[in-house]
Amino acid sequence: QKEVEQDPGPLSVPEGAIVSLNCTYSNSAFQYFMWYRQYSRKGPELLMYTYSSGNKEDGRFTAQVDKSSKYISLFIRDSQPSDSATYLCAMRSGSEKLVFGKGTKLTVNP
């Protein structure tokens, strides 16, 4: 079993839809959880981070962490064509390296 599992998609939604992106993980030591967005032919950029369990909201984006289920989610409300990108979850424990999911490719159609 891979440390971090993420459905690669692709996921295609109409503009304005609510998007749900998810990752599961196996390492219970992970404490820091991040979502990166990667546009085509660009480097990843940090979108959201959360520490331990709970929710975090930033504008149209909400990140959720459920450590008991080893499951993290990113919700995008009122999705826009500019949200079309690959979304990578990433996580780590303490001072260890970041472990990335494979990324989910999202297309928001106008």
Add this chain to the structure above:
Amino acid sequence: DTAVSQTPKYLVTQMGNDKSIKCEQNLGHDTMYWYKQDSKKFLKIMFSYNNKELIINETVPNRFSPKSPDKAHLNLHINSLELGDSAVYFCASSQGRTTGIGETQYFGPGTRLLVL
């Protein structure tokens, strides 16, 4: 101003050649990284340096050798290139050694390597 820059952007070369990729960050960060992203978009860390000291060295062939002349630069040299080395290589930097909450890694634009 580009925070993390890499050169070259594209690299096409023959099997067996030796090549280098350069990375520079102007953020004043102490830690730099090299990642490899394969054709399926899987991003995996290769190396990390903190103040010119190697702190992460994943299981990569010893044909790959990182070099950090100073904390703003981390270069990657690859000997005897193989077909399987074709990928996008990303450099990244962060303020510390990923020990803090929300330690953000800033990524460069990537170097697309194609080995023929």
